[in-house]
Amino acid sequence: MASSHDVYSTQPAFPFLASSLLAPYDMRNAARSSGGGGDHQTATTADDRSSWDLKPAFDKFSGVSRYRNESRFLFRCGSTVGVSYLKEWWNTSNPDMSRDLLGQIPKRLLSRYLLGLQNKQTTQKGPRVYIIRPSHSSTFAPDALLEAILEEEQASRRSPPPQTVLSRDQAIDLLDCVELLTIHDFAAATRAISQVSDRLYAMQQQLRQPKTNNQDDPALGQEEEGEEKEEDDDNNNNNKRNLPSTVLFIIEGLDAMAENVIRNSDALRGSAVLTPALRTLTYLSRSYASFLSIVLVNTTGLGSHPPSRSSQPPPGLSVSQSHDGGGGGGGMSNNNRNNNMKSAGGLYSVFSRTHRQDNNDDDNDNDTDEPLPLLHTLLSRTMDQAIDIHLLFQLRKNQSLVEVVKDRTGDGLGKWCVWS
Numbered sequence: 001m002a003s004s005h006d007v008y009s010t011q012p013a014f015p016f017l018a019s020s021l022l023a024p025y026d027m028r029n030a031a032r033s034s035g036g037g038g039d040h041q042t043a044t045t046a047d048d049r050s051s052w053d054l055k056p057a058f059d060k061f062s063g064v065s066r067y068r069n070e071s072r073f074l075f076r077c078g079s080t081v082g083v084s085y086l087k088e089w090w091n092t093s094n095p096d097m098s099r100d101l102l103g104q105i106p107k108r109l110l111s112r113y114l115l116g117l118q119n120k121q122t123t124q125k126g127p128r129v130y131i132i133r134p135s136h137s138s139t140f141a142p143d144a145l146l147e148a149i150l151e152e153e154q155a156s157r158r159s160p161p162p163q164t165v166l167s168r169d170q171a172i173d174l175l176d177c178v179e180l181l182t183i184h185d186f187a188a189a190t191r192a193i194s195q196v197s198d199r200l201y202a203m204q205q206q207l208r209q210p211k212t213n214n215q216d217d218p219a220l221g222q223e224e225e226g227e228e229k230e231e232d233d234d235n236n237n238n239n240k241r242n243l244p245s246t247v248l249f250i251i252e253g254l255d256a257m258a259e260n261v262i263r264n265s266d267a268l269r270g271s272a273v274l275t276p277a278l279r280t281l282t283y284l285s286r287s288y289a290s291f292l293s294i295v296l297v298n299t300t301g302l303g304s305h306p307p308s309r310s311s312q313p314p315p316g317l318s319v320s321q322s323h324d325g326g327g328g329g330g331g332m333s334n335n336n337r338n339n340n341m342k343s344a345g346g347l348y349s350v351f352s353r354t355h356r357q358d359n360n361d362d363d364n365d366n367d368t369d370e371p372l373p374l375l376h377t378l379l380s381r382t383m384d385q386a387i388d389i390h391l392l393f394q395l396r397k398n399q400s401l402v403e404v405v406k407d408r409t410g411d412g413l414g415k416w417c418v419w420s
Contacts, residue, residue, distance in 0.1 A: 054402060054417035061112045074389065074404070074412045075109070077246060078289025080281060082296045082387035082406075086352060086374070086394035087303035099299060101400060102393050103139035104419070106250055106297050110145065111152035113248050114174045115166075126199075127179040128245055132192045133252045135182050139297070140252060145178065146171055186257040190277050196249060197280065200288050203247075245291065249284070252297040255383050259300055267378045274379070278386035285388075298383060302374040302392065303352070347374040347384060349405055350414065351396055374405065393419070 057074040075081065085102045110129065117128065133140045146168075153166040181192040254277065262270035285294050352372035374392070375381045384390065390406035400419040407413045 052415055054404060054412075054415040057412070057415070058108065058112070058417075061109050061116075072410070074407070074410060074415070075293070077291055077293050078285055079388040079409065080285050080294040080296060080386055082298060082383070082390045084298040084302045084390065084392055086349065086392060087301040088395065099301060101395075101419075102297070102299070103144075105391065105393060105402065106252075106295055107139070107144065107148040108152060109295065110140075110178075110248065110250065111148045114149060114177065115153060115156065117174065117177065118164075118166075126203075127247075128177040129248045129250070130179050130181065130196045130199075131250045131252070132181045132183060132189060132196075132254075134257070135184050137252060137299075140180065140250070142175065142180070145175060149174060183257075186254075186261055186273060186277075189251070189254060189257055193251070193277060193280055197284055200247065200284060200292065204288065247288075247292050248295065249292060250295045250297065251281075253299045254296060255379060256299045258379060258383075262379065271378050271382045274382050278382065282386050296383070296387060300379070302347070302380055303372065303376070347390070347405055348372065349374060349392055349394065349403055350416075351394060351401060351403065 054074075060073065061075045083102065083105050085099050110131075113129070131140050138144060149171045150166070150168065153171070157165070181195070183189045183192055254274075258270045258274040261273055281294055281296075285292060348371035350371065352374075375384055384406070387406065388408040389404065389410070389412065392403045392405045394401050394403070401416055402419045403416040404412045404414060
């Protein structure tokens with residue numbers, strides 16, 4: 001029997017920027033300003049960057065409200081975070097369990113962001129969080145958000161630093177910073193995005209207005225040299241005070257609404273209407289990078305399509321056994337699988353493989369441990385183009401895992417943690 005191994009199916013190494021091999025700019029500045037203790041601080045930060053544990057990044061998400069847009073933080077302003085789940089068609093009991101648990105991730109991020117706003121004085125009034133959600137979804141319902149804030153506050157009190165007790169009324173006051181935009185279809189979603197865009201533009205214009213007044217003042221250039229340094233320090237402090245309040249922009253189910261367009265027409269039309277909306281989000285994240293962070297909650301799921309009924313394995317049979325149990329047609333199925341993997345996109349999960357480890361066939365080849373490609377549709381590839389940091393939620397051995405499958409501007413790729 002001829003071997004079905006294809007030498008051209010080997011996947012190339014993941015590309016990376018040469019600048020990632022050098023110390024970041026903010027780390028070099030911290031080392032210079034700290035003097036003798038800079039080496040220790042840089043080493044400590046490097047250890048944090050090289051750690052595979054994703055949990056500290058979730059714990060530090062509240063720092064987004066403090067204008068932390070440095071590249072050494074996974075969650076930062078100026079980036080678009082995508083949250084997706086892995087389709088588990090082999091889970092015959094509840095294949096949508098991961099989708100039901102997916103909403104816990106953005107709700108925890110939102111809760112920690114709101115808790116980070118406590119005891120923080122700001123002169124700017126108005127919402128700090130904009131959430132676009134479908135009308136049929138209860139993930140970001142007001143009651144669910146209030147419960148998530150109270151649960152996160154109780155969990156934070158168990159940590160070593162003592163935390164102040166947050167009452168229910170105070171949690172409700174935090175929800176005053178959240179504005180919910182309920183939509184019904186994709187057209188309403190684009191209008192809601194434009195509405196948020198107008199408010200962000202107005203916020204930036206209000207910030208620039210006092211700066212122009214200070215620049216037009218002729219008395220600023222008539223001070224002595226000894227007083228100029230003090231004035232520069234005062235101006236820097238005033239600029240920090242005048243920085244706009246950070247804004248968290250969450251959009252739920254944008255891919256699902258685009259999928260409805262695909263059902264009514266075709267995949268090309270769905271991608272055509274989705275691309276301008278994603279381009280607008282990319283423009284917002286780059287234009288307001290100093291104070292805006294965007295989170296996309298994808299509800300359609302990633303991963304391979306379920307096989308046909310004739311090739312779908314029963315609950316007691318693995319996927320690999322179903323592929324290799326076809327006798328002489330096994331080589332053709334493997335070749336088709338390799339071709340599908342090549343055209344599925346370059347997003348992979350280290351915990352998802354094409355074949356199971358319980359395959360005991362003698363004609364095993366080196367392809368049985370290849371990673372499972374996640375982008376199998378034009379819709380998923382289009383959505384991924386607008387995402388800078390992609391988090392994948394999946395269930396493995398009765399445990400919930402969260403993995404960074406994409407980090408466009410940092411080195412968070414491959415970090416993961418057990419979600420609890």
